[in-house]
Amino acid sequence: MFDLLERWLKKAILEVQEYVRLQVATIRGATSPPFYYRDIIMQLDAIGVGSLTVVLLTGFFTGAVLALQSGITLDQFGARPFVGRLVSASMLKELGPVLTGLMLAGRIGSGIAAELGSMVVTDQINALRALGTDPVRKLVVPRVLAGFIMAPILTIIADTVGILGGWMIAVFQLRVASSVYWTSVIDGLYPNDAWMGLIKPFCLGYVIVTIGCHVGLRTYGGTQGVGRATTQAVVAASVAVIAVDFFVTRLLITLLY
Amino acid sequence: MDVSISLQHVSLAFDDKVVLKDVSFELLPGHTKVILGGSGSGKSTILKLILGLLKPDGGAVVVNGKRVDTMSEQELMAVRSDIGMVFQEGALFDSLTVEENVGYKLLEELGVPEEDAYKRVAEVLGFVGLEEFVDRMPSELSGGQRRRVAIARAMAAKPDILLYDEATTGLDPITAMTVDEEMIKLRDLEGVTSIIVTHQLRDAFFVATHEAMRHNSRIQISQADAQKADEAEFIMLKDGVLCFEGNASELRASSDPYIRQFLS
Numbered sequence: 001m002f003d004l005l006e007r008w009l010k011k012a013i014l015e016v017q018e019y020v021r022l023q024v025a026t027i028r029g030a031t032s033p034p035f036y037y038r039d040i041i042m043q044l045d046a047i048g049v050g051s052l053t054v055v056l057l058t059g060f061f062t063g064a065v066l067a068l069q070s071g072i073t074l075d076q077f078g079a080r081p082f083v084g085r086l087v088s089a090s091m092l093k094e095l096g097p098v099l100t101g102l103m104l105a106g107r108i109g110s111g112i113a114a115e116l117g118s119m120v121v122t123d124q125i126n127a128l129r130a131l132g133t134d135p136v137r138k139l140v141v142p143r144v145l146a147g148f149i150m151a152p153i154l155t156i157i158a159d160t161v162g163i164l165g166g167w168m169i170a171v172f173q174l175r176v177a178s179s180v181y182w183t184s185v186i187d188g189l190y191p192n193d194a195w196m197g198l199i200k201p202f203c204l205g206y207v208i209v210t211i212g213c214h215v216g217l218r219t220y221g222g223t224q225g226v227g228r229a230t231t232q233a234v235v236a237a238s239v240a241v242i243a244v245d246f247f248v249t250r251l252l253i254t255l256l257y
Numbered sequence: 258m259d260v261s262i263s264l265q266h267v268s269l270a271f272d273d274k275v276v277l278k279d280v281s282f283e284l285l286p287g288h289t290k291v292i293l294g295g296s297g298s299g300k301s302t303i304l305k306l307i308l309g310l311l312k313p314d315g316g317a318v319v320v321n322g323k324r325v326d327t328m329s330e331q332e333l334m335a336v337r338s339d340i341g342m343v344f345q346e347g348a349l350f351d352s353l354t355v356e357e358n359v360g361y362k363l364l365e366e367l368g369v370p371e372e373d374a375y376k377r378v379a380e381v382l383g384f385v386g387l388e389e390f391v392d393r394m395p396s397e398l399s400g401g402q403r404r405r406v407a408i409a410r411a412m413a414a415k416p417d418i419l420l421y422d423e424a425t426t427g428l429d430p431i432t433a434m435t436v437d438e439e440m441i442k443l444r445d446l447e448g449v450t451s452i453i454v455t456h457q458l459r460d461a462f463f464v465a466t467h468e469a470m471r472h473n474s475r476i477q478i479s480q481a482d483a484q485k486a487d488e489a490e491f492i493m494l495k496d497g498v499l500c501f502e503g504n505a506s507e508l509r510a511s512s513d514p515y516i517r518q519f520l521s
Contacts, residue, residue, distance in 0.1 A: 130340070
């Protein structure tokens with residue numbers, strides 16, 4: 001029993017150590033040449049443009065269902081016209097960043113872990129090193145930069161379509177006047193909320209991609225290992241999204257409010 | 258003559274498993290070393306140590322006069338520019354075409370102008386007889402073609418040293434022979450120092466006992482004379498320990514039971 005615990009602890013510490021080492025190497029790679037510009041552009045496209053559909057759909061339906069649910073609750077207090085304020089504040093501060101983060105964890109985290117994991121088990125990573133390329137600079141840095149840049153942009157898009165989804169429900173289902181909805185939306189937007197909604201996705205994007213890269217590069221055990229790495233990356237990145245969201249929220253509340 | 262590659266009392270273990278134990282050998286420029294041994298005997302590990310992909314627990318690995326086992330990843334990049342490696346199964350980049358795979362080092366790492374790089378790519382693909390496959394993806398190639406593209410990729414930047422990791426394993430005898438011929442051509446016509454890791458004795462002896470010559474513009478592979486055939490050096494590993502070192506004739510004449518079993 002003690003042996004098992006010791007082995008588990010050692011493994012956990014090793015994982016943390018390797019994750020930190022990867023981050024140090026990534027920061028070094030992102031701040032010193034050589035830079036692989038073509039790969040950065042390709043990853044911005046794959047991570048940003050490629051995730052647009054899923055983020056649009058998630059954002060829209062989240063905003064819509066939020067308006068539907070809050071409409072019922074607000075009716076109890078005769079506060080139906082305030083539905084816009086509720087949708088905008090919820091989307092901006094919490095649901096936009098977290099749901100975009102979760103969608104990216106599913107789509108990007110798994111994709112990166114599977115791709116890098118396949119490259120590890122087929123010796124392509126060793127081939128890269130043999131050809132004089134640092135895999136961190138070539139594979140990790142472009143993905144991390146793309147995740148870091150695109151997560152906030154995708155979050156803004158999710159927030160926007162979420163508020164639009166809420167507007168559709170408010171106008172056509174709850175029969176709230178369009179001008180009342182938009183006035184309420186703007187009333188609900190505070191600069192501090194906007195900062196919170198913007199800072200969070202930078203952290204989430206970074207965490208999702210670094211976890212995907214870390215798990216992918218530590219893959220072992222052939223195709224079965226690739227499957228295992230993919231699952232691990234999605235689970236770890238999803239949990240990390242929720243956990244990081246909590247800690248960043250806590251920190252930002254202290255700093256901003 | 259300067260030594261191209263030298264392993265001095267190299268040992269390596271993963272946890273409790275000993276992979277290499279006190280392995281030493283030297284390889285002169287332009288010569289070929291064939292590393293034989295069963296699966297898991299530590300053959301491929303030696304190539305990874307030479308490239309600096311792994312670090313030994315003890316001993317020294319010297320490549321072109323530089324000790325690679327104490328170098329950082331950054332310093333190793335310079336040493337690796339003199340070495341090409343053909344990995345098991347080729348290890349071609351899935352997302353790149355044959356042309357991009359072969360030209361990878363020239364374009365991405367050495368900054369060779371595109372026109373010159375693609376000219377060299379066409380030249381090396383012609384050398385391995387695959388010039389018409391430039392636009393194919395690796396998934397569209399057969400096993401033998403993939404190995405030959407891997408050889409083309411490894412030789413594109415004109416390295417002094419080529420390392421072949423089971424380059425013919427899993428191939429039919431005819432395809433394996435075409436890969437063997439590429440190794441012979443590179444050794445005899447380009448003067449490349451080679452280490453061939455294999456457990457395919459037939460291929461190892463074929464490379465040792467044949468030579469390539471250029472007649473006008475045609476390349477001919479023929480039986481080498483006895484002196485040339487004995488230039489190729491063989492070493493055999495058994496459970497990470499070097500159990501034989503010598504030429505093809507000495508290997509055939511060995512009375513070691515393990516080697517006899519391996520040869521039979």
